[in-house]
Amino acid sequence: MELHHEFTVPVPVDEAWRALLDIERVAPCMPGAVVEDYDGKTVTGSVKVKVGPITVSYKGTAVFEEQDEEAHRMVLVASGRETRGQGTARATVTGTLTAQDGGTAVSVRTDLAVTGRPAQFGRGVLAEVGDRLVGRFARCLAERLGESEAVADTAAQVGRPAEEPDDEPLDLLRTIAVPVAKRAAAAVTAAGVLVLVATRIRRRRNRWG
Template sequence: MELHHEFTVPVPVDDAWRALLDVERIAPCMPGATVDEYDGKTVTGSVKVKVGPITVTYRGTAVFEEQDESAHRMVLIASGKETRGQGTARATVTGTLGERDGGTAVSVRTDLTVTGRPAQFGRGVLAEVGDKLVGQFAECLARRLEEPTDRTEPAEPLQPAQPVQPVQPVQPIDLLRTAGPPVAKRVAIVAATAVLALVFVRIRRHRHA
């Protein structure tokens, strides 16, 4: 499925570009994500997603396939697999930055493929969740960019064996809570229907036994 999101940050485009490539700095703004290692091109880490009472953890890598500073365009290819299951997630994320009213407009296009439990929600729900998560990321990023910093150059890339320490425990992305009550209600109806169908089948089997 293809998703498209846009947001703005209150800094010049060159500053925003450097910030988005500073994985250590923006890691706390990425919902559900933990960054373990970063060598300047490849990020290794995990993402936690909560589906009802079940928490699914995807572990994998994200590789910067393109970093065009002159065009302010980056392409990130991420892939992961459930640590306890067969589900997978793969995304090609293309981000472009442009000037807007003294700040920076960020456009993100994502080609996403998901298998496993989260896939049951379909494109509509995942798009709603994506909108809210991007909004949370943008707000967090804007706050961090407004914080004073002594850095005048991009941070030196971490060595592959050097971990990125999270500031606080990472909370999983709660699909039902993030999507909102209307979506949760639809999911609950589907689940209830499935349970009733299962009970009906068992009753029929019992009568014919």
């Protein structure tokens, strides 16, 4: 399954490039992600995703196969296996950064393969979950890059620590509830229209007969 996402961050492209390679800094922006080790090329860690009352945990590695600083292009290959189960997840992520009006436009293409319990939700739902994950990541990253100093100053003035991003695992069922409900409503509406049309046709036939 291929996914494509785009977002912008309010810093120059060189700064955004360095930030995205600072794994320990950006990992907390991804819900449920934990980095255990990073040597500059290989990331070892885990990701948790809630499926209703069940939490699915993946443990694995992600390797930077390409880091082209001049072109601002990176390729990351990640693979993991459920810690309790037979499910697997594998993704090849290609990120490209482009200067845009003083900020940076980030384009992310993901080739994703998932087996196990999350796979039962299908391509469409997983794509919607991916949209929400990337959206949350982008907002968090933008805040960290563009507002971290302001947040730190405000926290110092009121005498409390700066607020950290939510590190709770993503609740998959809660995330897909709205899209699934919308699809169900659309299906019911379509069915209602078909029933209405069929009823009118039947009435006309009875009238003409």
